[in-house]
Amino acid sequence: MTEFLIYKLILVGSVFGITLFVAAYSTYAERKVAAFLQDRVGPDRAGPFGIFQPLADGMKFIYKEEIIPVVSNKFLFILGPCLAMLTAMMAGVLIPWGDTLIIGGKTYSLQIADLNVGVLYVFGVVSIGVYGIMIGGWASNNKFSLLGAIRASAQMISYEIAMGLSIIAFVIMTGTLSLGEISAQQAGGVGGDWNMWNVVYQPLGFLIFIVCAFAECNRTPFDLPECETELVGGYHTEYSSMKLGFYLFAEYINMFVSSAMISTLYFGGYNFPFMNDLGLDHNTISIIGTLMLFAKISFFIFFFMWIRWTIPRFRYDQLMNLGWKVLIPLSVANIFITGLVMLLIDKL
Amino acid sequence: MTLNLFYFLSFLAIMSAIMVVLSKNPVYSVLYLIITFFCIAGHYMLMNAQFLAIVHIIVYAGAIMVLFLYVIMLLNLNKESEPHKSTLQKIAATICAGLVMIVLVGSLKGTEGMIQQQPAAADIGLVKALGKVMFTKFLLPFEITSVLLLAAMVGAVMLGKPEKR
Amino acid sequence: MQLTNRSKLVVKKEMTFAEKIYLPAILSGVVITIKHLFRRKATVKYPEKQREISEIWRGQHVLKRDDKGAERCTACGLCAVACPAEAITMVAAERKKGEENLYREEKYAATYEINMLRCIFCGLCEEACPKEAIFLTDRIVSTDYERNGFIYGKDKLVEDVNERIDVTVRQTPAVLAFKEQKKLSHNK
Numbered sequence: 253m254t255e256f257l258i259y260k261l262i263l264v265g266s267v268f269g270i271t272l273f274v275a276a277y278s279t280y281a282e283r284k285v286a287a288f289l290q291d292r293v294g295p296d297r298a299g300p301f302g303i304f305q306p307l308a309d310g311m312k313f314i315y316k317e318e319i320i321p322v323v324s325n326k327f328l329f330i331l332g333p334c335l336a337m338l339t340a341m342m343a344g345v346l347i348p349w350g351d352t353l354i355i356g357g358k359t360y361s362l363q364i365a366d367l368n369v370g371v372l373y374v375f376g377v378v379s380i381g382v383y384g385i386m387i388g389g390w391a392s393n394n395k396f397s398l399l400g401a402i403r404a405s406a407q408m409i410s411y412e413i414a415m416g417l418s419i420i421a422f423v424i425m426t427g428t429l430s431l432g433e434i435s436a437q438q439a440g441g442v443g444g445d446w447n448m449w450n451v452v453y454q455p456l457g458f459l460i461f462i463v464c465a466f467a468e469c470n471r472t473p474f475d476l477p478e479c480e481t482e483l484v485g486g487y488h489t490e491y492s493s494m495k496l497g498f499y500l501f502a503e504y505i506n507m508f509v510s511s512a513m514i515s516t517l518y519f520g521g522y523n524f525p526f527m528n529d530l531g532l533d534h535n536t537i538s539i540i541g542t543l544m545l546f547a548k549i550s551f552f553i554f555f556f557m558w559i560r561w562t563i564p565r566f567r568y569d570q571l572m573n574l575g576w577k578v579l580i581p582l583s584v585a586n587i588f589i590t591g592l593v594m595l596l597i598d599k600l
Numbered sequence: 601m602t603l604n605l606f607y608f609l610s611f612l613a614i615m616s617a618i619m620v621v622l623s624k625n626p627v628y629s630v631l632y633l634i635i636t637f638f639c640i641a642g643h644y645m646l647m648n649a650q651f652l653a654i655v656h657i658i659v660y661a662g663a664i665m666v667l668f669l670y671v672i673m674l675l676n677l678n679k680e681s682e683p684h685k686s687t688l689q690k691i692a693a694t695i696c697a698g699l700v701m702i703v704l705v706g707s708l709k710g711t712e713g714m715i716q717q718q719p720a721a722a723d724i725g726l727v728k729a730l731g732k733v734m735f736t737k738f739l740l741p742f743e744i745t746s747v748l749l750l751a752a753m754v755g756a757v758m759l760g761k762p763e764k765r
Numbered sequence: 766m767q768l769t770n771r772s773k774l775v776v777k778k779e780m781t782f783a784e785k786i787y788l789p790a791i792l793s794g795v796v797i798t799i800k801h802l803f804r805r806k807a808t809v810k811y812p813e814k815q816r817e818i819s820e821i822w823r824g825q826h827v828l829k830r831d832d833k834g835a836e837r838c839t840a841c842g843l844c845a846v847a848c849p850a851e852a853i854t855m856v857a858a859e860r861k862k863g864e865e866n867l868y869r870e871e872k873y874a875a876t877y878e879i880n881m882l883r884c885i886f887c888g889l890c891e892e893a894c895p896k897e898a899i900f901l902t903d904r905i906v907s908t909d910y911e912r913n914g915f916i917y918g919k920d921k922l923v924e925d926v927n928e929r930i931d932v933t934v935r936q937t938p939a940v941l942a943f944k945e946q947k948k949l950s951h952n953k
Contacts, residue, residue: 289798405666
């Protein structure tokens with residue numbers, strides 16, 4: 253029992269640390285990627301190539317003056333960023349970070365908890381993630397904050413539907429909701445055993461999922477809750493110091509978690525091509541697999557940034573049109589097609 | 601352990617449910633209601649009904665309560681603009697709510713025998729078992745519910761359509 | 766007038782299906798941005814590396830002294846009149862006995878201020894000066910934390926007797942020929 257607890261504690265601690273580390277360095281990566289895509293060099297003063305920039309940014313956030321508006325609702329004003337951070341951190345629990353490790357004859361899974369309804373749990377966490385933004389925006393007692401909060405909630409609810417429907421088609425195919433099993437199903441890939449990643453079977457579903465993931469993370473081109481040209485700063489207009497930092501940080505954690513989700517669901521998770529043909533022992537493959545998962549996640553984080561500096565922001569009616577009139581019918585059609593194909597395969 | 605959790609969740613659920621009614625600020629009421637929903641989801645979890653718990657959170661806490669909060673924020677309700685209700689109305693509301701509670705308690709009283717007659721399988725709350733039951737034994741009620749939802753959706757689309765000039 | 770052939774005629778027509786789904790457009794945009802990732806960067810890392818400046822580049826002003834070390838400026842105000850940004854102000858004063866080694870002529874500028882935040886470094890003051898007293902040099906105006914710091918008085922503008930500032934750098938033959946036209950020979 254104690255051994256189990258220690259092992260889980262180590263796992264939780266390391267996932268927590270890695271999440272924060274990746275989020276911190278995502279801020280640095282964002283600035284570097286933005287700069288490189290615009291023919292600049294980006295931050296390069298703090299340490300070699302500016303790799304200590306996240307530390308400098310963090311220090312700046314902590315030492316800045318903290319302003320709480322007099323007319324705001326003080327308790328909810330503080331609760332907002334805390335909730336945003338909390339819900340962002342919660343989803344990482346279910347991601348299978350790697351296959352099992354065998355140490356001293358005992359098998360240790362690199363997933364904190366393999367819930368029977370894993371995919372749905374992530375949805376639940378994402379759907380309550382909007383409370384941080386809504387409460388913060390309302391408690392600020394500012395028109396722009398309130399507008400940002402309302403936009404955020406409307407946008408998140410709209411895109412959750414399309415996301416959920418795209419996942420239903422996915423679940424028809426895999427027959428399970430557990431993320432551990434979904435990862436295990438995609439084992440192998442290109443190589444000796446031809447077992448393709450799910451993206452090959454669900455291209456349309458993947459497209460809908462990634463568009464919705466952009467919208468759920470409030471990333472450009474869907475960053476209307478915080479669009480500075482119309483709403484000053486959106487829901488975090490009144491925030492300063494580390495509370496603002498929490499909001500910005502939560503966005504990067506969300507990005508990390510959604511990249512991990514995309515990699516796990518559609519890109520084979522910790523599996524990589526030729527994994528069963530190299531003749532390595534189980535532990536080595538597990539460790540390489542974890543590294544591969546992080547490589548995939550890094551690519552998707554880069555993809556998020558790449559899109560941000562390519563596509564301009566939508567207008568609000570365009571956003572709603574895309575969500576309700578394009579993505580939802582498309583995902584329903586995807587469910588029909590998937591169901592038909594599954595039936596045909598069963599019959600043959 | 602489980603019993604302690606049950607007591608803790610029940611206490612929290614009832615306390616926040618009472619706070620929903622007592623809060624002067626409607627936004628606080630909604631927030632307390634969300635806490636209540638989370639406690640109820642916790643109860644489902646204790647009964648090994650993971651699917652129900654998660655769907656409860658997604659649908660109630662994640663969607664319906666967000667819309668509640670949305671509307672309340674837009675309405676900008678506060679103490680000054682709240683219409684004053686007469687004592688008669690308050691008494692009538694209390695009696696109505698009390699009657700609903702009596703009906704609920706009465707309907708729950710008869711179920712004790714049923715549980716002993718057909719003890720539920722341990723995996724009834726999991727997705728696979730629930731799906732099978734829903735699409736075989738309870739197919740008709742399930743489909744009727746979906747038609748009901750469809751009707752509501754059609755109504756919403758009709759209301760949302762721009763008027764023809 | 767057509768400057769480049771890159772301009773496109775905008776036509777408002779019904780979009781085709783390929784245009785409506787936007788994905789091809791997004792893909793081409795993404796390709797454009799990824800190309801920029803590998804381009805040479807335009808940034809010059811300033812303190813370590815300085816960008817080359819032109820020969821006739823106009824920087825911070827200097828008020829020259831003559832060979833004996835006396836200030837050339839007579840506070841005639843022509844530079845202030847010529848200044849399009851109205852950055853120059855001055856107060857004139859009369860030279861007293863025993864100050865001949867300080868000021869070249871009987872009238873001199875008691876205060877002479879240039880507001881570097883207003884100055885547009887056009888060089889008209891240099892052109893207007895009949896006494897060849899003010900010149901723009903190849904020095905860069907340094908930064909400051911306060912607005913007051915950008916109002917340069919005589920302490921910063923007048924050159925030191927021992928550390929003369931070379932203004933011949935920007936006086937290229939072309940510039941000198943231009944000045945010749947104005948026949949400013951009375952300053953000899």
